Amino acid sequence: MRTVLDFEKPIAELDANIEALKRLTAEQGIDKSEQIAALEQDRERLLREIFRNLTPWDRTLLARHPQRPYTLDYIRAIFDDFIELHGDRQFGDDGAIVGGMAWLNDKPVMVIGQQKGRDLKERQRRNFGMAKPEGYRKALRLMYLAEKFGRPVVTFIDTPAADPGVESESRGISEAIARNLREMMLLRVPIVSVVIGEGGSGGALGIAVADRVLMQEYAIYSVIPPEGCAAILWRDAKRAPEAAEALRLTAHDAQRLGVVDEVVEEPLGGAHRDPLAAAQRVKEALLRHLAPLQKLSVSKLRESRYERYRNLGVWRVAVE
Amino acid sequence: MQRGWFARRSPAERVAMDEMNDAWVKCNGCQQILFARDFERNLKVCPRCGHHHRLSARERIDLLADADTFVERDAEVVSADPLGFPEYADKLSRGRANSGLPEAIVSGVCNLSGIPIVLAVADFAFMGGSMGSAVGEKVARAMEYALEQRLPVVICSTSGGARMQEGLLSLMQMAKTCAAAARLHEAGVPYISVLTDPTMAGVLASYASVGDVVIAEPGALVGFAGQRVAQQAQVVKPPPNFQTAEFQLEHGMVDIVVPRKELKHTLHRILRFFTGG
Numbered sequence: 001m002r003t004v005l006d007f008e009k010p011i012a013e014l015d016a017n018i019e020a021l022k023r024l025t026a027e028q029g030i031d032k033s034e035q036i037a038a039l040e041q042d043r044e045r046l047l048r049e050i051f052r053n054l055t056p057w058d059r060t061l062l063a064r065h066p067q068r069p070y071t072l073d074y075i076r077a078i079f080d081d082f083i084e085l086h087g088d089r090q091f092g093d094d095g096a097i098v099g100g101m102a103w104l105n106d107k108p109v110m111v112i113g114q115q116k117g118r119d120l121k122e123r124q125r126r127n128f129g130m131a132k133p134e135g136y137r138k139a140l141r142l143m144y145l146a147e148k149f150g151r152p153v154v155t156f157i158d159t160p161a162a163d164p165g166v167e168s169e170s171r172g173i174s175e176a177i178a179r180n181l182r183e184m185m186l187l188r189v190p191i192v193s194v195v196i197g198e199g200g201s202g203g204a205l206g207i208a209v210a211d212r213v214l215m216q217e218y219a220i221y222s223v224i225p226p227e228g229c230a231a232i233l234w235r236d237a238k239r240a241p242e243a244a245e246a247l248r249l250t251a252h253d254a255q256r257l258g259v260v261d262e263v264v265e266e267p268l269g270g271a272h273r274d275p276l277a278a279a280q281r282v283k284e285a286l287l288r289h290l291a292p293l294q295k296l297s298v299s300k301l302r303e304s305r306y307e308r309y310r311n312l313g314v315w316r317v318a319v320e
Numbered sequence: 321m322q323r324g325w326f327a328r329r330s331p332a333e334r335v336a337m338d339e340m341n342d343a344w345v346k347c348n349g350c351q352q353i354l355f356a357r358d359f360e361r362n363l364k365v366c367p368r369c370g371h372h373h374r375l376s377a378r379e380r381i382d383l384l385a386d387a388d389t390f391v392e393r394d395a396e397v398v399s400a401d402p403l404g405f406p407e408y409a410d411k412l413s414r415g416r417a418n419s420g421l422p423e424a425i426v427s428g429v430c431n432l433s434g435i436p437i438v439l440a441v442a443d444f445a446f447m448g449g450s451m452g453s454a455v456g457e458k459v460a461r462a463m464e465y466a467l468e469q470r471l472p473v474v475i476c477s478t479s480g481g482a483r484m485q486e487g488l489l490s491l492m493q494m495a496k497t498c499a500a501a502a503r504l505h506e507a508g509v510p511y512i513s514v515l516t517d518p519t520m521a522g523v524l525a526s527y528a529s530v531g532d533v534v535i536a537e538p539g540a541l542v543g544f545a546g547q548r549v550a551q552q553a554q555v556v557k558p559p560p561n562f563q564t565a566e567f568q569l570e571h572g573m574v575d576i577v578v579p580r581k582e583l584k585h586t587l588h589r590i591l592r593f594f595t596g597g
Contacts, residue, residue, distance in 0.1 A: 162525075162544070164544060164545030165545075165556065166556040166557070166558045166559075166562065167556055168544070169543055169544055169545070169562070169563060169567075169571075170571050171571070172571065172572070172573045173525070173544045174521075174524040174525040174528075174529050174543075174544045174573070175529045175573055177525040177526075177529075178494075178498060178524075178525050178526050178527070178528070178529035178530050179529070179530065181494060181495050181498035181499075181525075181526055181530075182498045182499075182501055182502045182505065182530050183502075185495070185498060185499045185502040186502050186505075186506065201482075201491060201522070202482075202491070202494060202521070202522055202525045202526075205491060205492075205494055205495060206525075209495050209498075221488055222487065222488065222491075223482050223484055223486075223487050223488060223490050223491040223522075224484050229484055232484065233406065233407070233484075246403065246405055246406055246487075247403075247484075247487045247488075248403050248487050248488065249487065249488070253487075253488075254488055257402075257487075257488055257489055259488050259489075259492055305499075306499050306502075306503070309492065309495045309496045309499045310460065310496060310499060310500075312453075312489065312492040312493075312495070312496055313452075313453030313454075313456055313457055313489050313492065313493060313496065314400050314402035314453050314486075314489060315397050315398060315399060315400050315452075315453045315454040315457050316398055316399070316400040317396045317397065317398075318395075318396045318397075318398045318422055319396075
């Protein structure tokens with residue numbers, strides 16, 4: 001079933017009208033091309049208008065859009081081949097994080113990302129993209145493998161949060177994330193991360209420490225979900241739209257704060273309206289950022305990665 | 321009933337009552353009424369049930385640092401309000417008033433039983449010990465100074481996690497503090513992490529978990545997700561000791577649970593293992 005967000009409804013109506021006219025042309029040979037062209041123009045104008053005025057909450061809904069391309073969609077569209085590798089060699093295989101060997105224009109790279117599910121069954125298997133300790137440990141194992149053979153690492157970020165359950169706590173979810181943060185800082189090969197949907201707090205960061213962090217135009221990146229923030233601030237999760245505003249969780253906010261290096265534009269109306277075009281833009285950005293990183297010496301690479309994170313934050317100097 | 325009885329007292333009597341109340345405290349663990357002087361002398365650990373009450377940063381520094389050896393560093397690094405976040409400025413003033421501190425963590429150098437160390441101690445009274453840019457900066461600076469001087473680091477955490485009011489910048493302090501810890505790790509400079517009540521979320525999932533040795537105080541709340549979230553998400557019923565120091569010990573996430581009165585001595589023995597000849 002297709003989901004249509006409230007602010008997408010006028011567009012969906014035009015989509016349906018255009019579709020009906022096209023069917024009429026195909027089935028009965030009636031030429032409606034003029035009308036179709038006019039409606040398409042209307043649609044484009046409407047899309048531009050709606051997407052020019054998106055609120056942070058609208059963007060949150062877009063980032064979570066059930067039709068939005070997920071990690072495996074991008075992997076299929078961007079890379080020439082992909083061999084998925086499974087398991088953390090300690091406990092199990094986490095469906096919420098996928099990873100493996102891939103070829104980016106014939107260059108081998110290790111690709112890792114959080115994976116959400118499309119239908120109910122897959123959503124359960126992927127735990128809604130909420131990784132458990134074994135997911136973070138699988139990711140780290142693959143990063144070590146990449147390091148051993150001098151291959152760069154690309155990670156796709158799309159998770160509401162790390163799994164908060166009893167099982168994950170029992171197997172050390174905090175330790176798994178913390179270890180990744182430390183080890184990614186020391187990794188001797190380039191890392192590029194792309195936030196493609198929800199950048200949910202520590203669960204996102206656990207595979208997102210990188211030399212370059214890219215973010216799609218309608219993705220979000222936040223320390224806490226707006227609903228949780230609103231519940232804490234105003235004891236009312238329904239005020240999430242206000243919290244989304246306060247948290248500065250949009251791609252351009254993240255870039256202004258220095259957290260993100262480049263905002264990757266999406267097709268008009270969002271990545272879900274044209275997944276292949278969206279993937280093409282991500283691919284171009286990846287190539288553009290990976291090339292200079294691969295020329296750096298290991299010590300330069302790690303030095304600049306350290307400085308990148310060391311300089312994040314805004315505080316003030318108190319005067320006595 | 322009791323209120324009525326109390327209200328009948330004269331103002332002078334009421335002052336006397338307050339003084340008497342100051343002389344007594346109620347244990348948060350067993351609810352027993354304790355003689356305040358005994359309670360303080362016992363390092364705020366209940367002499368009856370062993371419940372460890374929270375210490376302020378200053379109290380813990382007094383507990384661990386040799387007398388008159390603590391020299392504070394980076395005290396001038398304090399929180400700004402980079403996002404103009406609702407109510408943040410007020411919460412910062414209240415945090416300063418509640419804790420008597422300029423920021424949620426105090427860092428510096430001192431001797432611990434004669435061994436020079438870098439020591440940082442968080443304070444729950446300052447916005448729940450939460451980590452924003454200033455806390456992250458102070459932790460990173462403490463670790464960088466330790467690296468430069470090749471001094472062991474001891475950090476006592478108490479924190480609800482990353483500070484929501486600085487948004488993504490708070491989240492990035494997880495990476496920043498782990499970056500500094502990574503350098504200590506590579507250089508072989510010892511780092512001991514002490515988890516005190518509570519150590520949660522973004523702090524536990526960053527620098528607090530990557531110590532060479534991880535110590536926790538008895539009964540401390542130590543975990544990733546808030547209890548409510550964890551239980552809502554649950555198919556598996558959480559055990560009664562869920563997210564305590566003892567639970568984390570049982571699951572291999574903590575090296576030792578050390579009672580407060582043995583903390584300094586234990587730290588000294590560990591530091592001697594790392595630095596002694």
